[in-house]
Amino acid sequence: MGVDDRSATRERIVAAAAGLLAEGGREAVSTRGVSNAAHVQPPAIYRIFGDMQGLLDAVVSYGFQAYLDKKINRPHAADPVDDLREGWDAHVGFGVANPEFYKLMYGQPVSGTESEAAKKAAEILIGLVERVAKAGRLAVGVERAAQMIHSAGCGVTLTLIGTPPESRDPELSERTREAILAAVITEGPRASGAGRPSAVHAVALKAVLSEAEDTLSPGERHLLTEWLDRISHSW
Amino acid sequence: MGVDDRSATRERIVAAAAGLLAEGGREAVSTRGVSNAAHVQPPAIYRIFGDMQGLLDAVVSYGFQAYLDKKINRPHAADPVDDLREGWDAHVGFGVANPEFYKLMYGQPVSGTESEAAKKAAEILIGLVERVAKAGRLAVGVERAAQMIHSAGCGVTLTLIGTPPESRDPELSERTREAILAAVITEGPRASGAGRPSAVHAVALKAVLSEAEDTLSPGERHLLTEWLDRISHSW
DNA sequence: CGAGGCTGGTATCGTTGATACATGGGTGTG
DNA sequence: CACACCCATGTATCAACGATACCAGCCTCG
Numbered sequence A, B: 001m002g003v004d005d006r007s008a009t010r011e012r013i014v015a016a017a018a019g020l021l022a023e024g025g026r027e028a029v030s031t032r033g034v035s036n037a038a039h040v041q042p043p044a045i046y047r048i049f050g051d052m053q054g055l056l057d058a059v060v061s062y063g064f065q066a067y068l069d070k071k072i073n074r075p076h077a078a079d080p081v082d083d084l085r086e087g088w089d090a091h092v093g094f095g096v097a098n099p100e101f102y103k104l105m106y107g108q109p110v111s112g113t114e115s116e117a118a119k120k121a122a123e124i125l126i127g128l129v130e131r132v133a134k135a136g137r138l139a140v141g142v143e144r145a146a147q148m149i150h151s152a153g154c155g156v157t158l159t160l161i162g163t164p165p166e167s168r169d170p171e172l173s174e175r176t177r178e179a180i181l182a183a184v185i186t187e188g189p190r191a192s193g194a195g196r197p198s199a200v201h202a203v204a205l206k207a208v209l210s211e212a213e214d215t216l217s218p219g220e221r222h223l224l225t226e227w228l229d230r231i232s233h234s235w
Numbered sequence C: 001c002g003a004g005g006c007t008g009g010t011a012t013c014g015t016t017g018a019t020a021c022a023t024g025g026g027t028g029t030g
Numbered sequence D: 001c002a003c004a005c006c007c008a009t010g011t012a013t014c015a016a017c018g019a020t021a022c023c024a025g026c027c028t029c030g
Helices: A002-024 A031-038 A042-049 A052-073 A080-097 A099-106 A116-134 A142-162 A172-184 A197-207 A218-233 B002-024 B031-038 B042-049 B052-073 B080-097 B099-106 B116-134 B142-162 B172-184 B197-207 B218-233
Strands: none
Touching: A002 A031, A002 A042, A002 A052, A002 A099, A031 A042, A042 A052, A052 A080, A052 A099, A052 A116, A080 A099, A080 A116, A080 A142, A080 A172, A099 A116, A099 A142, A116 A142, A142 A172, A142 B142, A142 B172, A172 B142, A172 B172, B002 B031, B002 B042, B002 B052, B002 B099, B031 B042, B042 B052, B052 B080, B052 B099, B052 B116, B080 B099, B080 B116, B080 B142, B080 B172, B099 B116, B099 B142, B116 B142, B142 B172
């Protein structure tokens, strides 16, 4: 009962804070404002969330949840690159639709600190990129490709948020997305138009290396990984 | 005397606030902190800057000034695309070196609002892109290209700021930069590997259209501009 | 049935952004 | 030369903020 009550209170506080954030931005989320909106006492916030930052983290996760669920439960498309495209579009779409949440998540990076929601999103992106790598169509390392995609997508989203809707370039997101994908993805395993074949295969091999658990010892795999990284990074 | 005094006081306040910002982040810039550091009274801040946001804007401009000066006074390279590269690197370099200033400038976009410093930076970028367009090497419209470059550069910078220095991908910036440039720039006026030739020429023509002031009437130029946009956007 | 700890509410602390009010020095006029 | 006016500066203070100490009630367990 106590636990249930607590989690219900927590839910009510987060929902109230999320409402204030969406409506009035970061500065509207104050201890007084939240306690009034959620019909709780100011100290309750600190008991449940530790401090203001804890509440904000929870709010971001809350607002991001629906988006994450959609991303996670989406069935894989035939082409893993299309999955990546859909992931990009979903990301940008969420940011534009929920600018205050987005600015809170990605607008104030603190070196080495990442909100739980951002971590989950990053993991999903890594997963999508890994599927492309396993198909042998990634021209650079998984981590690097994911960071390039995330950086560009994040920048596009913030730019769109900062532009009045009527002034937005409707193709900015798509163009930038394709620019990054073109640099990161090759036509096919054999088509070596972009990316050296050795790099492509090294990346692909690394992505599926975990399947070789019973073939190589941990030490061997570690060394092999280093070599593959060196090959793929050489391009 | 009074004016001089005032501007000197203003300078001292901004410098003190900039020091606090660089050292302790946004939250370190409080009216008390600034007045103590600058040896002025709290109300002086409001008399000079209107409110806290006014002070922060001034601080951002102040911190951005050295960077802007460098960018403006740099001699043009032989290849306008290289100018663009240098501009990108300077932008990212500034952000990584001054993360708190950068987050204040680009991390909290408000639709339709842009700080003076950001406006100046955007103008410089437009200028650089226009030079590329005049050389007939731009595959998309000037505004779109500038927005793509700015978005990606902004995202990369924020990503780097959020990553501990030892974990940063040293090539993230360069790779992303080249990915965007490859999508936006063609090899040469005739090399149509990327971008339809018609689009390339339409963009180049639009960039130099102001030179045709005495050849076309304002109305004619307006209509022609619309057509050129349609052609270049069609790709 | 009583003691102990946990939950929740009240009151309050120090600090923040912002402002009203008084004070003092410089200017212009008689 | 003296007086009055005016503007810039300094003092004191306000409401709201994040955060916390403290007390009262409840449930649990002995």
